[in-house]
């Protein structure tokens with residue numbers, strides 16, 4: 001089963017068409033395979049008005065009923081996981097089984113958030129008074145999402161926003177709008193009209209949203225450069241913001257780590273989704289004692305990987321998602337080669353118009369190489385030697401980013417001690433890429449502003465209201 005090829009905006013629970021369209025390209029072919037509506041300022045106004053109109057009703061709907069509606073939506077998503085997965089592969093490029101897994105993960109995540117509570121905190125209960133802290137919704141939330149995890153990151157935003165009683169205007173990336181549009185269609189059969197509006201658009205829509213006075217909050221995931229623009233625009237009327245931005249995560253592999261296990265984990269973690277993951281390892285530091293072993297075993301796995309069209313069985317890694325990214329990542333690789341660095345490349349990639357890049361390691365580049373200092377966000381990973389722990393911690397922290405990182409060692413106490421010295425919002429020991437609905441996710445430095453997930457993330461969709469009740 002596949003979805004039909006018509007894509008509409010969802011505004012006030014209605015399917016809405018627009019006068020202009022954006023082309024959607026399959027990155028495995030480089031060809032346009034669908035068009036999505038391009039919402040303009042007038043349609044944005046309509047969506048915001050719809051969300052504002054229904055806000056009091058949704059806010060005052062008992063939490064239990066909002067919860068049930070979200071659980072129904074989760075079931076509906078899961079019921080269409082196959083259709084969503086196939087569409088995801090075509091617009092995003094990821095191999096079908098992994099694309100479908102993101103849809104199911106989205107449904108599971110939505111359920112987990114829907115089951116959370118937004119409890120009232122009693123901060124004083126004395127003879128004289130009781131003081132309650134309520135967490136009330138903000139109003140209309142703009143949810144702005146990138147192309148690398150177009151479904152799960154959508155759920156990260158809409159689930160807590162809707163559960164806490166906000167209404168939402170969701171904007172997917174112009175590169176990957178289609179699953180979000182189908183989600184809007186599906187949600188309009190379950191949620192009251194206007195509670196979740198979905199607008200696709202061209203590059204003008206995001207800036208229009210961050211400036212729109214009708215939003216109380218912008219929940220944004222994307223690049224650090226765009227995040228700064230969102231913050232600037234939001235300052236105009238002091239909109240609340242949550243920014244989940246870029247990362248340049250370091251993994252530190254200590255001499256007692258098992259090279260096989262590290263190679264497996266890096267292949268699965270650093271190269272997942274063709275390395276287009278904010279929390280992928282992007283700088284791999286390996287102790288000199290096991291440097292060659294880890295490098296060579298990881299290279300073997302790169303050679304066994306199959307890069308190709310994600311719709312074809314057996315493909316492990318799809319294309320990079322868009323042409324700009326294809327050129328950017330290829331330039332990083334070409335520059336590394338031109339600088340005389342050694343590249344260890346994975347298996348050959350299909351010829352043709354698809355945006356395929358061989359999985360690539362760069363052997364021990366200097367710290368100031370672009371491939372080390374910049375967020376590659378594509379399948380090229382620098383692997384660097386270290387001998388001194390203090391020195392490698394300084395190198396790992398020497399970044400404008402601070403999203404996540406990992407430490408690999410049999411000595412858990414030592415790994416925890418190192419974890420405490422790394423300036424990142426998440427840090428994993430002997431694992432990577434772990435996130436969970438109940439665990440706060442945030443970035444240090446220019447990796448973000450605010451928190452997603454966990455109670456902290458949920459509360460970012462609320463305003464605290466302290467009520468003093470005399471006895």
Ligand code: NAD
Nearest residue numbers: 145146147172173206207210222223226244245246247278
């Ligand atoms: P991007 O910043 O180009 O775009 C993200 C979204 O913002 C898109 O929907 C885009 O249309 C919209 N947008 C563009 N200009 C805007 C503006 N002025 N105001 C409001 N919205 C605007 O990012 P991308 O290339 O789609 O995604 C890749 C980046 O996202 C990487 O840097 C990656 O690390 C980061 N990312 C971060 C996380 C995280 O949780 N920290 C997760 C995934 C991706």
